[in-house]
Amino acid sequence: xxxxxxxxxxxxxxxxxxxxxxxxxxxxxxxxxxxxxxxxxxxxxxxxxxxxxxxxxxxxxxxxxxxxxxxxxxxxxxxxxxxxxxxxxxxxxxxxxxxxxxxxxxxxxxxxxxxxxxxxxxxxxxxxxxxxxxxxxxxxxxxxxxxxxxxxxxxxxxxxxxxxxxxxxxxxxxxxxxxxxxxxxxxxxxxxxxxxxxxxxxxxxxxxxxxxxxxxxxxxxxxxxxxxxxxxxxxxxxxxxxxxxxxxxxxxxxxxxxxxxxxxxxxxxxxxxxxxxxxxxxxxxxxxxxxxxxxxxxxxxxxxxxxxxxxxxxxxxxxxxxxxxxxxxxxxxx
Numbered sequence: 001x002x003x004x005x006x007x008x009x010x011x012x013x014x015x016x017x018x019x020x021x022x023x024x025x026x027x028x029x030x031x032x033x034x035x036x037x038x039x040x041x042x043x044x045x046x047x048x049x050x051x052x053x054x055x056x057x058x059x060x061x062x063x064x065x066x067x068x069x070x071x072x073x074x075x076x077x078x079x080x081x082x083x084x085x086x087x088x089x090x091x092x093x094x095x096x097x098x099x100x101x102x103x104x105x106x107x108x109x110x111x112x113x114x115x116x117x118x119x120x121x122x123x124x125x126x127x128x129x130x131x132x133x134x135x136x137x138x139x140x141x142x143x144x145x146x147x148x149x150x151x152x153x154x155x156x157x158x159x160x161x162x163x164x165x166x167x168x169x170x171x172x173x174x175x176x177x178x179x180x181x182x183x184x185x186x187x188x189x190x191x192x193x194x195x196x197x198x199x200x201x202x203x204x205x206x207x208x209x210x211x212x213x214x215x216x217x218x219x220x221x222x223x224x225x226x227x228x229x230x231x232x233x234x235x236x237x238x239x240x241x242x243x244x245x246x247x248x249x250x251x252x253x254x255x256x257x258x259x260x261x262x263x264x265x266x267x268x269x270x271x272x273x274x275x276x277x278x279x280x281x282x283x284x285x286x287x288x289x290x291x292x293x294x295x296x297x298x299x300x301x302x303x304x305x306x307x308x309x310x311x312x313x314x315x316x317x318x319x320x321x322x323x324x325x326x327x328x329x330x331x332x333x334x
Contacts, residue, residue, distance in 0.1 A: 163293065
């Protein structure tokens, strides 16, 4: 069950006395966020808007939506990181912890059967950070050697985002496997691709240990195939993401310049949500490059090749007759 730090929210509202607030969170937490919004209105008698658009992380805060609503504070829930407020947002965006209290006790013996005597990197997402030390102790008591990589930037020690893997990359030369606490194939697959280390999920909901290595390899093969298909493209659509944390216009213009230098035609597009349906409206474009979020390209299907920033960098090298390098074996896919 997800537990939102309502106490912290109430403290901030009591201190700042806003007239209106807004809240957003990943889709799976929206029922709990609804309840929190109701509790805010009951306690403080102010409007509390739930921003119901999908939010994928700290790159996707929807602070613009809060501004349109006139909300003095936006509580971004469940994307726990080192920052309490976000630079450039005048302290109006407040990061609020949300933890999953599901226990790992029942599934740890299954992990011990697989990992006994091995050295692992223990990693997780925001919702299970508070359980890392407890799980570490149980694994070590069962004969597993556990390393927890250092966080960098927004990341806490042992924490990964969907496109940032610094703790796992720090330990990859020292471990036999990665062990991800939680249920997210999304996060674990990124870790497996970037580290090239066998990666397991310790899933307390299904009470199982899942090896996501093959799944990750299939994602990477699809990503690489898109690069080869894009080699034949004559006209590229380069897409700038309009979400505040995904806005990379300079990178888009760099790709435009470098593609044109290689004889390609480039059209510039801008989208808030980059989906296959939206792109079907455009004709005469052979392949796309989007500089918003790398996981849009690796995890979704499009009618035309859709490359992320790392894929586009790899494409440029191949157009220069250079070998395709390990383009996703990097700690941050931007």
